[in-house]
Amino acid sequence: MAAIMNRTRFGMQETGSTTRVPDNSKARLMYYLGCVSGLLGLNEEEEISNLTDYINFDKLNNAQTEKLVFWCLLLSPDVLEGKCLFQNDALCGDSSNNFFELSAVSTTLAVSEDILIGGQRKHVRKIMTCTVNWITKNYLTPILTFSVMRQLREQMMWVDSIPDTFLVDLWNPFYTMLLHLMVLLW
Numbered sequence: 799m800a801a802i803m804n805r806t807r808f809g810m811q812e813t814g815s816t817t818r819v820p821d822n823s824k825a826r827l828m829y830y831l832g833c834v835s836g837l838l839g840l841n842e843e844e845e846i847s848n849l850t851d852y853i854n855f856d857k858l859n860n861a862q863t864e865k866l867v868f869w870c871l872l873l874s875p876d877v878l879e880g881k882c883l884f885q886n887d888a889l890c891g892d893s894s895n896n897f898f899e900l901s902a903v904s905t906t907l908a909v910s911e912d913i914l915i916g917g918q919r920k921h922v923r924k925i926m927t928c929t930v931n932w933i934t935k936n937y938l939t940p941i942l943t944f945s946v947m948r949q950l951r952e953q954m955m956w957v958d959s960i961p962d963t964f965l966v967d968l969w970n971p972f973y974t975m976l977l978h979l980m981v982l983l984w
Contacts, residue, residue: 814897823940825855827870830936834873837882838920867944872916875933881913886927894932898925
């Protein structure tokens with residue numbers, strides 16, 4: 799919540815630029831993280847800055863991809879909405895998102911809200927406006943893709959832990975039935 803005492807003049811300066819993001823879930827999450835981490839000044843931290851080079855998305859290894867997903871979940875739209883991320887089609891103009899630096903000239907005191915991220919207070923440095931389509935394209939769809947991939951990987955690990963003899967015994971009746979069916983149809 800922001801509290802403003804006495805006389806304060808606020809300004810907003812548009813700072814966004816046009817970019818092209820590869821049509822890849824990992825690249826889109828890297829772009830998303832780059833956008834939202836910049837709002838809080840987190841993009842200066844080496845751990846995050848290494849995860850935002852979306853042009854080179856294919857260079858991230860599995861451990862880095864896990865960190866990327868972790869940071870995106872930590873900085874999800876529902877956490878940032880109304881603090882530094884605002885769904886506002888009109889302020890986006892012809893783009894699906896836009897950035898603004900805020901300035902305040904105050905004759906007394908202006909107190910603005912900080913955001914608690916991972917137990918640390920971060921001051922809002924910029925705000926970003928975006929469309930619902932931008933959130934869907936750059937956060938929701940990619941994060942769901944990685945969630946499904948993680949579930950499949952965990953299921954494959956479970957299957958790999960089953961002894962080979964169990965799978966052979968399980969598949970033998972099916973395989974035998976399939977052979978009988980093929981003979982009958984032929």
